[in-house]
Amino acid sequence: MSLETYQKAKQIILAEEDIADFVGGCTSDLKRLAEEKIGLKFAGLYLDYVKTFGAGNFGSQEIYGIIHDDFENSSVPDAIWYTLTERREIDLPNNLLIIYDTGSDGLFCLDYDQLDENGEPIIVSFTPGVELESQTYEIIANDFGDFLLDLVKLEV
16 A cells, blocks of 8 residues: 555645645545445545545646535536546446546546455546447556655646
């Protein structure tokens, strides 16, 4: 588990407030509502992210999370709204939670069917328009900590 990489990314975000624009952490009640709506249980590093930051931008990097409890009428960077929308529109599998959009052809997702030894989901790519049986699910990062630190480093 890369708690160390996550903590390093978190420290950088907190220190670079000029380029950090986050909605603010979500409450336990909001997290529970999001989990019920999406059918996934947040834990570990991503849970700390949504509790600390909620969702938002670090420079040009937009990291999706939990914004508010209106999961049907929202917009990015609302991970719950976007994931539910993509489940309806492109048949996104239920084990994936979208946390980042590359802006081209890829969505980066927490894959709750692929957990490491500490229960952390790996980050995989999902390509809209590619049939489910043809998806390659390229591994983008071993966990959310590695992923977040990579994004943060792009901006500093």
